[in-house]
Amino acid sequence: MKILRYILFPFVPIYYIVTWLRNVFFDKGLLKSKSYDFPVICVGNLSVGGTGKTPMIEYLIRLLKDEKRIATLSRGYKRSSKGFYLADANANASELGDEPFQFYRKFHTEIQVAVDADRQNGIANLMQQKEAPELVLLDDAFQHRKVKAGFNILLSTYQDLYTDDWVLPTGNLREPRAGAKRANIIVVTKCPLDLSASEKARIIKKINPKPYQDVFFSFIQYGNEVVSEENKMAMDSLEEFTLVTGIANASPFVHHLKSKNLQFEHLNFSDHYDYTVEDIELFKEKSLIITTEKDYVRLLQYPDLKGKVYYLPIVIELDNPAVFNKKVIDFVAI
Template sequence: MKLLRKILFPIVPIYYMVTWLRNKFYDFGIKTSTTYDVPVICVGNLSVGGTGKTPMIEYLIILLKAQHKVATLSRGYKRKSVGFQLADNTTVMEDIGDEPFQFHNKFGSSIYVAVDSNRVNGIAQLLQQTKPPNIVLLDDAFQHRKVKAGFNIMLTTYNNPFFKDIVLPTGNLREPRQGYKRANIIVVTKCPLDIADTEKAKFIKKINALNHQQVFFSSISYSNIVLSKTEKVNLDVINNFTLVTGIANAEPLVRYLKSKNLKFEHLNYKDHHQFSVEDISNLELHEKLLTTEKDYMRLKKYKSLERKLFYLPIKMVISESEVFDGVINDFIKSF
């Protein structure tokens, strides 16, 4: 794959120009965006791969749901349905995709969870509900400029920041670096828990944040408790297990588990992997399975794995969280 990306380098200028022109058409009003009278917060990134969008959406849900009727809207990657879908008590993972199903599984009817590849239609459908949401969280929609979100949160990872990258197909950026200028907040994700203030200052300088932008730093906090359909046990109890991952980057999780001196083997699948009958037959041979919450959404339906399958919850921890929360609440109060 790395060799192929290098071979495709001549395409980089073409991809750059196409995405640059597309953004300029929106910037100059040649292509139009739809605005809304309710707060719309977009969470996204410039790069492909995992930057922590799901933990950020969950952070915002927890922050806002007590005082507001919150809706999440995603495209529903790899779902088997089409068009607008609003989750209810009959919804299964295949209807909306693994990440939206995770939101629905965790927060239930306290929020709306919807999917639609056409975000304009998706928001319109949400606002037509009998009790419409008063906040819409757009998941992975930074490049979806047909919607003009009132507030943009752009994520970039500590180990692979956007300012060190180039556009596809050789790099990982979906659009040129200057797209960061559309963000209101930039969050550097997956930072070490002990990141020093001097390191933060270096990052902020390299990001070159504009006057209207604020930069925050976040880390992933792993629980010491693992969950199954029926059990809640300490992580240490399931030592000698098989780790099953189908996420963009499993390395941080692997490092965490190794730091706990746990013994395990790792079955690493591609992001959003759809487990086949053969895959499940293979997993049935293992005594204990540990997976991520997102992967658990795709595996929980298999009865044969029910007694051996556990997942490890995570949450996003934001430095200066009170300031971050205040910025979000101030935006909402402006409506």
């Protein structure tokens, strides 16, 4: 795969120019963006792959759900449904997409959860609901510039900063690094818990934020129990199990489990992987499966796996939550 990326290097300038020109056209108004008279917050990234958008959206929901009627709006990647879809009691991961369904399953009637590849159309449909949202959280929409969010939160992982990357197809960037200027806040995610002040300063210098931008650092906090619909088990009580992951980067999860001296085999699949009949038959042979919450909501649809699949909950913590929270709350209050 790496060799192929190097072979495709001659296409990097083409991709760079096309995405750079697209942004210039939006910046100059040659391509139109739609603004709204209610708060819209976008959480996204410059790169492909997992930067922690889902736990950040959940963080914002917890922060703001008692203040505003919230709707999340996602593309609904790999879902079976088309167009605008608003989650209800009949929703599942297949029709809604795994991450949106995770939002709905976790917060249920406290928020509205919608999907639409056309974010303008999605917002228009949300505003037609009987109880229209007062705040829309856009999930993974940093490059969806037909909607002009009032507040942009850009995520980049500690191990793979966008400042060190190339655009596709050789690198992982969806657009040139200069696109970071659209962010109000930049969050370096998945940081080690012992990240030093000097290391933070080094990263901030590398990012070189604009005067209007703030840089924060976030950390994954893993739960002490694995959870299913019916049961919970303490992490330190686990014996041998099978770890199943279908996410962009399972390394932090694997590292955490190994740090607990747990014994497991790891079945690693690609991000948003569609589990096959053969996969499910293999899983049925396992006595205990631990997975991510995103994978868990997809595996829920298989009754034969009931009772043997658990997930490990995670939340994120920020290095300076009071300042971060105030900036978000101040925007929402405008």
